[in-house]
Amino acid sequence: MQAVFRSRALRESFLLLVIALVPALLAGFLHPKRPVGGWSQAHAVSLAQARAWGDRVLWIDALSSRRTGTRIPGALPLTESGWEIQLPEVLRAWKAGRPIMVICGGPGCEAGRRVAERLRRLGLRPVDVLKEESIP
Amino acid sequence: MNPILTQNRHLLVVGRWVAGGVFLVAGALKIWDPVVFLDGVRSFALLPAPLDVAVALGLPWLEMTCGLALIAGRMVRGALLVTLGLTLLFLVAMGLAAWRGLHASCGCFGPFDGETPVGIWLARNLALGAILLWLWRRRGEINRGV
Numbered sequence: 001m002q003a004v005f006r007s008r009a010l011r012e013s014f015l016l017l018v019i020a021l022v023p024a025l026l027a028g029f030l031h032p033k034r035p036v037g038g039w040s041q042a043h044a045v046s047l048a049q050a051r052a053w054g055d056r057v058l059w060i061d062a063l064s065s066r067r068t069g070t071r072i073p074g075a076l077p078l079t080e081s082g083w084e085i086q087l088p089e090v091l092r093a094w095k096a097g098r099p100i101m102v103i104c105g106g107p108g109c110e111a112g113r114r115v116a117e118r119l120r121r122l123g124l125r126p127v128d129v130l131k132e133e134s135i136p
Numbered sequence: 137m138n139p140i141l142t143q144n145r146h147l148l149v150v151g152r153w154v155a156g157g158v159f160l161v162a163g164a165l166k167i168w169d170p171v172v173f174l175d176g177v178r179s180f181a182l183l184p185a186p187l188d189v190a191v192a193l194g195l196p197w198l199e200m201t202c203g204l205a206l207i208a209g210r211m212v213r214g215a216l217l218v219t220l221g222l223t224l225l226f227l228v229a230m231g232l233a234a235w236r237g238l239h240a241s242c243g244c245f246g247p248f249d250g251e252t253p254v255g256i257w258l259a260r261n262l263a264l265g266a267i268l269l270w271l272w273r274r275r276g277e278i279n280r281g282v
Contacts, residue, residue, distance in 0.1 A: 012214020020201040024194035033169050034193065113175045120172065128171055129178070
Protein backbone atom coordinates (compact mmCIF):
# COMPACT_ATOMS: atom_id res chain seq x y z
CA MET A 1 0.00 0.00 0.00
CA GLN A 2 2.82 2.35 0.92
CA ALA A 3 4.51 1.63 -2.41
CA VAL A 4 1.35 2.69 -4.28
CA PHE A 5 1.28 6.05 -2.54
CA ARG A 6 4.90 6.71 -3.41
CA SER A 7 3.61 7.50 -6.89
CA ARG A 8 2.77 11.21 -6.95
CA ALA A 9 0.01 10.74 -9.55
CA LEU A 10 -1.74 8.06 -7.50
CA ARG A 11 -1.38 10.06 -4.32
CA GLU A 12 -2.90 13.12 -5.94
CA SER A 13 -5.67 11.04 -7.56
CA PHE A 14 -6.63 9.68 -4.17
CA LEU A 15 -6.64 13.18 -2.69
CA LEU A 16 -8.88 14.47 -5.53
CA LEU A 17 -11.29 11.57 -4.93
CA VAL A 18 -11.50 12.45 -1.24
CA ILE A 19 -12.02 16.15 -2.02
CA ALA A 20 -14.84 15.30 -4.46
CA LEU A 21 -16.45 12.89 -2.04
CA VAL A 22 -17.40 15.59 0.47
CA PRO A 23 -19.71 17.68 -1.78
CA ALA A 24 -20.96 14.47 -3.44
CA LEU A 25 -22.16 13.12 -0.11
CA LEU A 26 -23.77 16.44 0.76
CA ALA A 27 -25.50 16.49 -2.65
CA GLY A 28 -26.86 13.01 -1.99
CA PHE A 29 -28.82 14.30 0.96
CA LEU A 30 -29.34 18.00 0.27
CA HIS A 31 -29.51 18.53 -3.52
CA PRO A 32 -32.97 19.98 -4.31
CA LYS A 33 -33.12 17.95 -7.53
CA ARG A 34 -31.76 14.67 -6.14
CA PRO A 35 -33.56 11.52 -7.34
CA VAL A 36 -36.96 10.86 -5.78
CA GLY A 37 -36.69 8.60 -2.74
CA GLY A 38 -32.96 9.25 -2.34
CA TRP A 39 -30.54 6.33 -2.10
CA SER A 40 -33.17 3.62 -1.62
CA GLN A 41 -35.07 4.33 -4.82
CA ALA A 42 -34.12 3.49 -8.40
CA HIS A 43 -34.94 -0.05 -9.57
CA ALA A 44 -35.75 -1.53 -6.19
CA VAL A 45 -38.93 0.27 -5.18
CA SER A 46 -41.56 -2.24 -4.13
CA LEU A 47 -45.25 -1.91 -4.83
CA ALA A 48 -45.79 -1.46 -1.08
CA GLN A 49 -43.39 1.48 -1.05
CA ALA A 50 -45.03 2.92 -4.12
CA ARG A 51 -48.42 2.72 -2.47
CA ALA A 52 -47.01 4.22 0.73
CA TRP A 53 -45.91 7.28 -1.21
CA GLY A 54 -49.55 7.69 -2.16
CA ASP A 55 -50.61 11.04 -3.57
CA ARG A 56 -47.22 12.67 -2.99
CA VAL A 57 -45.83 11.14 -6.19
CA LEU A 58 -47.50 11.51 -9.56
CA TRP A 59 -47.18 8.16 -11.33
CA ILE A 60 -46.86 8.12 -15.09
CA ASP A 61 -47.18 4.86 -17.00
CA ALA A 62 -45.05 5.10 -20.13
CA LEU A 63 -45.98 1.52 -21.10
CA SER A 64 -49.73 1.89 -21.02
CA SER A 65 -50.11 1.74 -24.80
CA ARG A 66 -48.95 -1.90 -24.63
CA ARG A 67 -51.53 -3.04 -22.12
CA THR A 68 -54.75 -2.07 -20.46
CA GLY A 69 -54.62 -0.77 -16.91
CA THR A 70 -51.60 -0.45 -14.64
CA ARG A 71 -50.35 -2.08 -11.45
CA ILE A 72 -49.92 1.34 -9.85
CA PRO A 73 -53.36 2.63 -8.92
CA GLY A 74 -53.92 6.16 -10.13
CA ALA A 75 -51.02 6.16 -12.62
CA LEU A 76 -51.67 8.28 -15.68
CA PRO A 77 -50.81 6.97 -19.14
CA LEU A 78 -48.27 9.01 -21.11
CA THR A 79 -46.42 7.70 -24.14
CA GLU A 80 -44.59 9.44 -26.98
CA SER A 81 -47.18 8.23 -29.48
CA GLY A 82 -50.09 9.45 -27.36
CA TRP A 83 -48.33 12.60 -26.13
CA GLU A 84 -50.72 15.24 -27.47
CA ILE A 85 -53.83 13.49 -26.15
CA GLN A 86 -52.46 12.30 -22.80
CA LEU A 87 -50.36 15.29 -21.74
CA PRO A 88 -53.20 17.68 -20.73
CA GLU A 89 -54.43 15.26 -18.08
CA VAL A 90 -50.89 14.93 -16.68
CA LEU A 91 -50.49 18.71 -16.52
CA ARG A 92 -53.81 19.03 -14.74
CA ALA A 93 -52.73 16.46 -12.11
CA TRP A 94 -49.26 17.94 -11.53
CA LYS A 95 -48.54 20.73 -9.06
CA ALA A 96 -45.22 22.59 -8.73
CA GLY A 97 -42.76 20.52 -6.71
CA ARG A 98 -44.76 17.30 -6.89
CA PRO A 99 -42.34 14.47 -7.80
CA ILE A 100 -43.10 12.53 -10.97
CA MET A 101 -42.21 8.85 -11.33
CA VAL A 102 -42.31 7.42 -14.84
CA ILE A 103 -42.73 3.65 -15.05
CA CYS A 104 -40.62 2.34 -17.90
CA GLY A 105 -39.47 -0.93 -19.45
CA GLY A 106 -36.72 -2.40 -21.63
CA PRO A 107 -32.98 -2.69 -20.87
CA GLY A 108 -32.29 1.05 -20.91
CA CYS A 109 -35.79 2.20 -19.95
CA GLU A 110 -35.70 4.07 -23.25
CA ALA A 111 -39.40 4.85 -23.69
CA GLY A 112 -39.80 6.03 -20.11
CA ARG A 113 -36.50 7.91 -20.27
CA ARG A 114 -37.68 9.86 -23.30
CA VAL A 115 -41.04 10.62 -21.71
CA ALA A 116 -39.21 11.81 -18.57
CA GLU A 117 -36.88 13.97 -20.65
CA ARG A 118 -39.79 15.57 -22.52
CA LEU A 119 -41.53 16.34 -19.22
CA ARG A 120 -38.35 18.00 -17.92
CA ARG A 121 -38.10 20.09 -21.08
CA LEU A 122 -41.57 21.38 -20.23
CA GLY A 123 -40.17 22.52 -16.87
CA LEU A 124 -41.69 19.78 -14.70
CA ARG A 125 -39.36 18.83 -11.81
CA PRO A 126 -38.35 16.43 -10.32
CA VAL A 127 -38.93 13.57 -12.76
CA ASP A 128 -37.50 10.08 -12.20
CA VAL A 129 -37.91 6.73 -13.92
CA LEU A 130 -38.68 3.35 -12.38
CA LYS A 131 -38.25 0.02 -14.16
CA GLU A 132 -41.44 -1.97 -14.62
CA GLU A 133 -39.65 -5.23 -13.66
CA SER A 134 -39.07 -3.92 -10.15
CA ILE A 135 -42.83 -3.81 -9.53
CA PRO A 136 -43.93 -7.28 -8.34
CA MET B 137 14.17 32.84 -23.24
CA ASN B 138 13.96 30.36 -26.10
CA PRO B 139 10.80 31.29 -28.13
CA ILE B 140 10.06 27.61 -28.93
CA LEU B 141 10.18 26.77 -25.23
CA THR B 142 7.87 29.70 -24.44
CA GLN B 143 5.42 28.64 -27.17
CA ASN B 144 5.48 25.09 -25.84
CA ARG B 145 4.70 26.34 -22.35
CA HIS B 146 1.78 28.37 -23.64
CA LEU B 147 0.44 25.33 -25.48
CA LEU B 148 0.59 23.27 -22.29
CA VAL B 149 -1.34 25.96 -20.43
CA VAL B 150 -3.98 26.12 -23.20
CA GLY B 151 -4.21 22.31 -23.20
CA ARG B 152 -4.74 22.24 -19.44
CA TRP B 153 -7.38 24.96 -19.64
CA VAL B 154 -9.26 23.31 -22.50
CA ALA B 155 -9.31 19.85 -20.89
CA GLY B 156 -10.01 21.31 -17.45
CA GLY B 157 -12.74 23.55 -18.84
CA VAL B 158 -14.50 20.61 -20.51
CA PHE B 159 -14.54 18.60 -17.27
CA LEU B 160 -15.51 21.62 -15.19
CA VAL B 161 -18.47 22.51 -17.42
CA ALA B 162 -19.55 18.87 -17.88
CA GLY B 163 -19.47 18.32 -14.12
CA ALA B 164 -21.31 21.54 -13.31
CA LEU B 165 -24.11 20.81 -15.80
CA LYS B 166 -24.59 17.31 -14.40
CA ILE B 167 -24.65 18.66 -10.85
CA TRP B 168 -27.33 21.16 -11.89
CA ASP B 169 -29.76 18.31 -12.66
CA PRO B 170 -28.50 14.91 -11.45
CA VAL B 171 -31.68 13.10 -12.52
CA VAL B 172 -30.94 13.80 -16.20
CA PHE B 173 -27.48 12.28 -15.73
CA LEU B 174 -28.99 9.38 -13.76
CA ASP B 175 -31.18 8.63 -16.78
CA GLY B 176 -28.02 8.57 -18.89
CA VAL B 177 -26.21 6.26 -16.45
CA ARG B 178 -29.20 3.90 -16.42
CA SER B 179 -29.44 3.84 -20.19
CA PHE B 180 -26.10 1.94 -20.25
CA ALA B 181 -27.65 -0.80 -18.05
CA LEU B 182 -24.26 -1.50 -16.47
CA LEU B 183 -24.75 -0.57 -12.83
CA PRO B 184 -27.24 -1.96 -10.31
CA ALA B 185 -29.23 0.33 -8.02
CA PRO B 186 -28.35 2.16 -5.86
CA LEU B 187 -24.82 2.24 -7.36
CA ASP B 188 -26.19 4.11 -10.39
CA VAL B 189 -27.56 6.82 -8.08
CA ALA B 190 -24.18 7.05 -6.32
CA VAL B 191 -22.40 7.46 -9.66
CA ALA B 192 -24.92 10.06 -10.86
CA LEU B 193 -24.43 12.09 -7.70
CA GLY B 194 -20.69 11.54 -7.19
CA LEU B 195 -19.05 11.45 -10.63
CA PRO B 196 -19.91 15.06 -11.57
CA TRP B 197 -18.16 16.35 -8.45
CA LEU B 198 -15.05 14.33 -9.33
CA GLU B 199 -15.13 15.77 -12.86
CA MET B 200 -15.45 19.29 -11.50
CA THR B 201 -12.68 18.82 -8.93
CA CYS B 202 -10.31 17.47 -11.60
CA GLY B 203 -11.32 20.24 -14.01
CA LEU B 204 -10.53 22.88 -11.40
CA ALA B 205 -7.21 21.20 -10.59
CA LEU B 206 -6.20 21.20 -14.27
CA ILE B 207 -7.15 24.86 -14.73
CA ALA B 208 -5.43 25.94 -11.52
CA GLY B 209 -2.33 23.85 -12.25
CA ARG B 210 -2.54 22.08 -8.90
CA MET B 211 -2.33 18.29 -8.48
CA VAL B 212 -2.08 18.09 -12.26
CA ARG B 213 -0.66 14.55 -12.36
CA GLY B 214 -3.51 13.22 -10.25
CA ALA B 215 -6.13 15.14 -12.23
CA LEU B 216 -4.69 13.86 -15.51
CA LEU B 217 -4.69 10.29 -14.26
CA VAL B 218 -8.33 10.50 -13.12
CA THR B 219 -9.60 12.29 -16.24
CA LEU B 220 -7.75 9.88 -18.53
CA GLY B 221 -9.33 7.00 -16.62
CA LEU B 222 -12.77 8.57 -16.88
CA THR B 223 -12.43 9.20 -20.60
CA LEU B 224 -11.37 5.59 -21.16
CA LEU B 225 -14.26 4.41 -18.99
CA PHE B 226 -16.77 6.48 -21.03
CA LEU B 227 -15.41 5.01 -24.28
CA VAL B 228 -15.64 1.43 -22.97
CA ALA B 229 -19.18 1.99 -21.61
CA MET B 230 -20.35 3.46 -24.91
CA GLY B 231 -18.72 0.62 -26.85
CA LEU B 232 -20.42 -1.96 -24.63
CA ALA B 233 -23.78 -0.23 -25.04
CA ALA B 234 -23.40 -0.20 -28.83
CA TRP B 235 -22.36 -3.87 -28.84
CA ARG B 236 -25.45 -4.79 -26.76
CA GLY B 237 -27.70 -2.80 -29.08
CA LEU B 238 -28.70 -0.26 -26.42
CA HIS B 239 -29.65 3.27 -27.30
CA ALA B 240 -27.49 4.78 -24.58
CA SER B 241 -27.34 8.48 -23.89
CA CYS B 242 -24.24 9.67 -22.03
CA GLY B 243 -25.80 12.80 -20.54
CA CYS B 244 -22.24 14.20 -20.67
CA PHE B 245 -23.41 17.80 -20.56
CA GLY B 246 -26.51 17.25 -18.46
CA PRO B 247 -29.79 18.61 -19.80
CA PHE B 248 -27.98 20.36 -22.70
CA ASP B 249 -26.65 17.17 -24.23
CA GLY B 250 -29.88 15.95 -25.82
CA GLU B 251 -29.56 13.16 -28.33
CA THR B 252 -25.92 13.51 -29.37
CA PRO B 253 -25.11 11.30 -32.38
CA VAL B 254 -22.63 8.53 -31.52
CA GLY B 255 -20.13 9.80 -34.13
CA ILE B 256 -19.95 13.26 -32.56
CA TRP B 257 -19.77 11.78 -29.08
CA LEU B 258 -16.92 9.49 -30.13
CA ALA B 259 -14.98 12.27 -31.88
CA ARG B 260 -15.39 14.53 -28.85
CA ASN B 261 -14.08 11.89 -26.46
CA LEU B 262 -11.20 10.86 -28.69
CA ALA B 263 -10.11 14.51 -29.06
CA LEU B 264 -10.31 15.00 -25.31
CA GLY B 265 -8.40 11.76 -24.73
CA ALA B 266 -5.69 12.91 -27.16
CA ILE B 267 -5.24 16.23 -25.33
CA LEU B 268 -5.07 14.45 -21.97
CA LEU B 269 -2.55 11.92 -23.25
CA TRP B 270 -0.39 14.70 -24.68
CA LEU B 271 -0.52 16.54 -21.34
CA TRP B 272 0.33 13.32 -19.50
CA ARG B 273 3.42 12.79 -21.65
CA ARG B 274 4.51 16.37 -20.85
CA ARG B 275 3.63 16.18 -17.15
CA GLY B 276 7.26 16.74 -16.19
CA GLU B 277 7.27 20.14 -17.90
CA ILE B 278 3.94 21.08 -16.31
CA ASN B 279 5.32 20.30 -12.87
CA ARG B 280 8.30 22.53 -13.50
CA GLY B 281 5.96 25.48 -13.16
CA VAL B 282 4.39 25.77 -16.63
